[in-house]
Amino acid sequence: MHAQRRVTSKDVAERAGVSRTTVSFVLNNVPGVRISEGTRQKVLHAARELNYYPNAAARSLASRKTRRIGLVLCQSPERIFVDAFLPGVLRGIGDMAQAQEFGVLLQSVENVAQPDAYTHLVGEKQIDGIILSGPRSDDGQLLALRKEGFPVVLLGQLEGSGVPFVDVDSVGGARLAVEHLIEHGHERIGLITNAPPQYTASAQRERGYRQALEEHGLTYDRGLVCCGDFNEESGWRAMSELLEVVPPPTAVFAASDLVAFGAMEAAKARGLKIPHDLALVGFDDVPLARYVDPPLTTIRLPAYELGAGAGRMLLGLIKGEEVKDTQLFLETELVVRDSCGIHEGATLERSV
Template sequence: MARRKVTSYDVARKAGVSRTTVSFVLNNVPGARISEETRRRVLKAARELGYFPNAAARSLVSQKTRTIGLVLCQTPDQVFHDAFLPEVLHGISDVMRPAGYRVLVEPVEDVTRPNAYIDLVLEQRIDGLILSGPRSDDAELPQLKEEGFPVILLGQLPGAGFPSVDVDNVEGARIAVEHLISLGHTRIGIITNAPPQYTGSAHRLEGYRLALAAHGIPFDENLVCYGNFTEGSGYRAMNELLGLANPPTAVFVASDLVAFGVLAAIRDRGLLVPRDIAVVGFDDVRMARYVTPPLTTVRLPAYELGQTAAQILVNWLEKGKEPPKLTLLPTELVIRKSCGAIRPQEFLPISG
């Protein structure tokens, strides 16, 4: 049996106030004479009951807030180091600013804890939400879905029922590994971009496995390591792979930032890329072409991902336009020197 929908009446009864007071508090109505103690009591009751008004209901009292939430499922430190994020933010901002919306950015370290980011909806009064890096263990999304709150996922979460904007991570990873196989490698390691709870990480691992299977190469669990968004996680994971009795001759790293740590670990072992081990990344962040050697990688359209998610959300809020269930943007393999496909040119003597 479906759970009865919580109403403002339930919040009012729990907080010991009128429904009008609940409306004034949750909608932050200007000029309402509500004491701070009453306000805290109403917000506490709303949180405990899991109640929040949707954007349409709020607009009846206070019109639109003109604020969009951007929740990043990462720690603040991971967000600070994320070289991919600025282009995504640029794309979002270029849509939201002309449409008259502000963007409120919220890093969330643990989406499994109660009220991980639901307070953003309750207290910050946003009209819609873009959730970047969705996780399978997110405790908030089912409630948002039940309430019909406008949410766009940057990334996929099968079965969640939210519109998503993403790239085909499975196919992008498959192409990267196929490229390494075409260069003669059969013992290929993988270092993911994030823990397996992140859908993007799981999909890139799936693409890796599909490429191996297509060429009859056995999957070896020992060649799988999990990164965690940062260079340091790549450095540690690469040292783990290099410590194997039979280390890989190539590694697919599902994040350029993680790959930068991989390159450092290989260098610190006195090895050379690609002579001793080939490396392919994923993202094509700006620094990828400037590291030594320049990084072969799968290019993601970062700006376009942010731009597309923002435009779909604005169309939903402003025009009531039903968002598409899934929008996939293309990827591209960018071949540079780290994979060994491009060899340094030999210097020829200059004849006098």
């Protein structure tokens, strides 16, 4: 009727006229065991003829390795932001895994109150290692895992925890943005942060802003700094405040594109022309940054590279290699569009 009986390594062995063990040796290229070229070919041929696939469960059971990694997505307040980068990150992780013939098991943790939602993956030995996106500092499970030596890599850092991670170089990115404005003559540059300062990323972006100012001999003015809170609404409010300052800034760095969108609308609502009356630079390069009016100059995050980096690092840890750079910061990239005023008078950018 259905399913012709599964092909096992025993069938391959019989077909090739050898023992099952020999088949295993050949197919796994076991080091230290020399197999004559003749038998090797016989085995490979038989396996191909029978369309043999080794059973993953049996293999895992015997070898104690699953050839799978877990990707855990923790719900974060910046969901919209995370969503925009998820496809790129997934591709990065997927490519690395595929290259080493690993699978990727996805798990999303809805509820922060139930943080053991991914522990079962480890307990059941579903995976050999785990990539955790959006880690919470109050995640006890995480530290427990690490203590027992289970391979873990974070996407985004958890300061002081010592857990290996891959993250964006936010400081450098912010500096890139602000230096760009400075180089084009601006001296009064406002900052709208992406979030309250207790968020690591927020503090780092502010640090970059500060560094850029100081390195170019400009003074850091607290009055030119306002706090964003992830969404555009907060950007609107912050920009409104900044425009009350006298004299007002000639340029603003908004440390998040979403916040920048709100800020842009607020400036427009007051009759200001961007970039003519006010230059604006964002951060993240979310997909719609190039569509707003004017197209937003911003800092691109290396989504694919984040995923690929985390995947590569985790696979290294799993294989027991001595991974040296266990804390990886990836470089960002300045994407120049119109909102910064460099292209004054140019028409709508239509390229990718």
